[in-house]
Amino acid sequence: MAEPKESRSSHSSDHVEDHSLVSGEALKVIVFGGLDGIMTIFALVAGCVGTDVRPWQTVGLGLGTLFASAFSMGFGEYVSAQAEAEYVKSELNREKHEVETVPVLEKQEMHDIYTKRYSFSPRSATNLVEIIFKNKKFFLHHMMVEELGILLQDDDLGPLKRGLLMFVSHFLFGLLPLVGVFGFLITGSTFARSIYAFLLTSIFSLLGTMALGYYKGTFTRQDRVKSALWMGLNGLIAGGSSYLIGWILTVLFPR
Template sequence: MSEPSTDRTEHTEDHLDGSGAMLKVIVFGGLDGILTMFAVVSGCAGAEISPLQTVCVTLGTLLASAFSMGYGEFISCKAERDYVESERQREEVEVEEKPNHEKQEMYEIYTQRYNFSHEDATTLVELSFRNKPFFLRHMMAEELGILLVEDELTPAKKGLSSSPVATTAQAG
């Protein structure tokens, strides 16, 4: 096994600054806004209503859609965040109250899913359990498929950001 590098030169990686978290909201809001407005304008044209009536219907749709998308994004983000937090709390209690059971679960994941030997799986479990926050995060990812991330965007911010996205896409 090779030793870790002793090269102390600073290693940097060029990643997005976290704004990538909004990509889903922007794409969904934009597509929904464009398709909704296309359908409304097409319906108005098919109904042969006046241009003024078309503008009124379009503005009403624009406002309703912006509110709907913003509120929907807020509710779904809040529900997801609440679910993740409840699972984290449950697992945290289990790690404290039933440590051997939780260690056994991770041991089985290592041996059955990743084909680690008995010795290696035991070593991994014991090493990771020494750092309980790491063990908890790792266990939630492996056992539940939940990644604990520090999301700087609150449900309210995501909800507010999807409304202007929908409005901008529809107005454009």
């Protein structure tokens, strides 16, 4: 009798869930904001290097663009989250009012969902509806999911925190490509040295995108190395194409 007990104990210990301290929504905002910041500024810097723009002009353009894009992304995230929250609240109030005033119709709607969508028999559907309707809160939340596709859940961030997190993530990660520009400042503007400066920018940008990819893989239980490499490849393609286009235009239309 000892072995089954030990087996259950072992299974129980193996099944302990490791919940992240960072919510999935916060991770989504950080990764999206950070990647957009790196990609935007990396592409800008790469284009400036490719077209032989003066170093301090590149820094000025980069910082100006970074702040503007970070503010735009942060404000956009705030407005989007606020609009979504207001929509969910209005739909919840509407469904709550209907459950209180016309419960028969709401029961029938849920009955139809069970029979048509999930192929329950009419009798089984009726029994299910009567059971869940005893708990009005559960019925309401269940109705929101099945009828409107809205999953009610607590938002730990809120619109304002989302916007601020997006702004900070976008701005801080967007600084990484600009760090490489200082290599441009000390090497001059010849073609060979511009390549060297671009490589510095690429390294910082690549490290940033790969760090975000690794971070994403850690908290989403995915292959962290694969996630990091995929993000890095994405960054190289974006920056490389921008540099190539700038260089081609410089060759075609020399000063």
